[in-house]
Amino acid sequence: MEKVIELRELTKTYDSRRGLAGLTLDVFQGEVFGFLGPNGAGKSTTIRLLLDLIRPTAGNATVLGLDPRGEGVELRRRVGYLAGDFVCDGRQNVRSYLRFLAALRGGVPAPRIDDLADRLGLDQTSKIKKLSKGNRQKVGLVQAFMHAPEVLILDEPTSGLDPLAQQTFLDMVAETALDGRTVFMSSHIMSEVEAVAHRVGIIRDGRLVAIDTVAGLRADTVRDVVVTFGTSVPVTAFSDLPGAISLGLDETCRTLSGRIAGSPDALIKALSRYTVTSLRATEPALEDLFHAYYEGAEAAPRTGSGRVA
């Protein structure tokens, strides 16, 4: 599998604070990679480093094997970028502005621009400064996708979009991946990434705290379980169970309830010794999982079943 984005010990220190602290990460061809983290975690810093808008303090990054600094023109020619806070010039209408941006790339077939705009429901005759936040974001999406780049680097791409446009965007991302092209998108919302991302990296305070497939991350999460038994079970039957969090029997010793982290395998094997009349385990809420990471429950990067650097 070909590496499209390679980050090695990428570090960026600003005057007063640390932006990125030794980030190492690979993104592969044809993959949709979700880059998650709270505001200020270093997502935009990483993305701006990839486009040579800012320069690393240490470490290095390549996109399509190209160095952002030395081979930036070639790199940016093959990349589509949407900034987190997309700002464009408001004096002209959408059509003329998109054509100007296309000219900076040496031209893009007009039908492709029109198709994308139509698909997103963007009226190209409007003046940019009169557009709503969501419609302005659509201008950003069109300019990022219009030249069919090999790599899309999108910073909070769905911010301000209505649900319909969000769905269209997710379809566009999925199609891009089917084409064998690569999408690297940041977000602080799990659910939108979950819908399309093959793998997810979670960043906090400039460090990668987790990287895995969505399913893999889910496997590590905390579930609420409630089990009832046909007869009373011994009081100590479920003590010392790996991964148990506040798991306990009621006074009749016929109901077990509480939370369990990670794989439920040990619990299942322990249960098999008794007569179970009902079992309920809630689907883990991914948002809870992410809050756990955000709050610093994990200090060291973890790797799971996914492809990992």
Place this chain on the structure above:
Amino acid sequence: MSAAVFVRTLSDSRRSLTGWAVGTALVGMAYASTYPSQRQNTASIPEALRESLHVDGTAAGYLQATVFGVIVPLLAMAYGVATGSRAIAGDEESGHLDLLLAHPLTRTRFALQRFAALVAGAFGIATLVWLAILAVRNSAELTDVTPVEFLAQCLNLALLASAFGALALGIGAAVGRRAVVLVVSAAVGVLSYMAGTFATQIGVDWLAYLSPFHYYIGGEPLKNGFQWGDGAVLVLASAVFVLVGLARFDSRDLSS
């Protein structure tokens, strides 16, 4: 790479550029037209001031002291500073620069196209000023100065505006903050105007040689025609301002 940035910059600024050109030309024309009524009054100006402003009773002397000595070059400098400050620092502060430089063009190329548009605008303004002065040349009794001599002065006007534009663009490229650009450029503008005009009076002749103003009008193009050496100094200074700014621009982070 196309000249897309150059073309777009000019077309985006067509309204403000038209405003600068028409405004500057009208002001120049209005002042020039007062020559017949003001000619007699020059005698009442104190000797020292007359000398510093190169005022004498001739048409060239009057124009050097008024139209081409004060108001028109100050407007041209203001155009250069305003446009130069927007060229990079303005777009960087708005966040628009991020988008443009995420395209396949180098920062150097981008800045040079912006500068080229600024220079084109400066030449447009100077051309319109020249045409406006020619339009009143007969009625305002300015026929002692030939059209070519007017052209020589207007060329220096374009170069002066470009030099201040280069200064503002260079500072903006280096620091990316428009307020800094405006403060520094305005300070340089005022100091160089004073140095160019009053250096002789305060007895430090050499100071004038540091002033773009000196190269703009010190050679008295309205009397002596084209001053190629002075023009070359303005071009060289512009190149230095832009290149020094670009060197820093190319190595720093863009602010987000």
